[in-house]
Amino acid sequence: MERPRVLVTEPIDPAGVAGFQEYAEVKLAFDADRAELLNIVGDYDALVVRVKHKIDREVIDRGARLKVIAMNGIGLNHIDVNYAKEKGIAVLNVPDASNDSVAELTIGLMLNLARRINPAFASVREGQWNKHAFIGHELKGKTLGIIALGKIGSRVAHIAQAIGMDVIAFDPFLTPQAVAALKVELVSLPDLLGRADVVSIHAPLTKDTYHLLGAEELAQMKEGAFLVNAGRGGIVDEEALYAAVASGHLGGFAGDVMETEPPGKNKLFGLPNVVVTPHIGGNTHEAQRRIGLRLAEEIKKIIVPGAR
Helix, strand or coil, rough: CCCCCEEECCCCCCHHHHHHCCCEEEECCCCCCCHHHHHHHHCHHHHHHEECCCHHHHHHHHHHCEEEEEECCCCCCCECHHHHHHHCEEEECCCCCCCCHHHHHEEEHHHHHHHHHHHHHHHHCCCCCCCHHCCCCCCCCCCCCEEEECHHEEEEEEEEHHHCCEEEECCCCCCCCHHHHHCCCCCCCCHHHHHCCCCEEEECHHHHHCCCHHHHHHHHCCCCCCCCCCCCCCCHHHHHHHCCCCCCCCEEECCCCCCCCCCCCCHHCCCEEEEECCCCCCCHHHHHHHHHHHHHHHHHHHCCCCCC
16 A cells, blocks of 8 residues: 655654654655645645745645645644635644743843843954943843733743743733633733833734734833734734834834744844844754654544554
8 A cells, every 4th residue: 555645845853754754755845946836745645834835725726635734833824724624634733842942032032132132242243342331131020011821921921930020911811810820910901011021922913913012002011111022923013113112112122023024124123122033933952853743643643544
């Protein structure tokens, strides 16, 4: 009997590849453009993607034998999930495998802003050693406002509390009773923006969260507050964000996501108190290994008869 076939369009941890190879023929098509993807996808039972390709109706229709589309990560915004399911194709992601990695990066971005690490290193690289030019802030004793207290937001809250921060959160889907064990106060969004020294975003991008923070909301933030976005690009209006940071109203912005990725040239990047990483929240060896192994396990249940 012919072995199932798995098409992988972007790099995945070797543990995942090895897991696929135990039960399937695997093609690693990391260099494939859209035209090649459309040309070859019909020969595979499983398609493993990340964010390079938009998996729309055209791709799904070409996948004549597809049984599953798997996201090597969390977000599914670039996959037409409903249409895939209409065609009888399962859609998988691994939402929990990178929680710790994203939470730790979030704290790193906060520390970077608070201690002005990037501009300090830039000055050292230029031959300077001016320790008096880079007076920063402690996070201990400051108030962290978390937008969306899911698994990642909760982990950020736990680490922040260990540092000595007070944590408040806005999450319309949770009750105070549901978060009592976290020792986090649930508040309204305006209250959070007005009280927090650091605001950290961990919400998904939906029609309700698109530009959730625009000019009006950013103006409600405390003078000198920091904004961190490790959730999804598009939740913050970047034009309004530029104005708020450039004017000095906000003390700085750090993000791992942008509304358009890759963002190309963006005037935000010219501001000294802005730090942006290229969507690397889940990019740790530990998280990528967990993701690869989980995908291999879940895909096997779908494309190998009797594997369940």
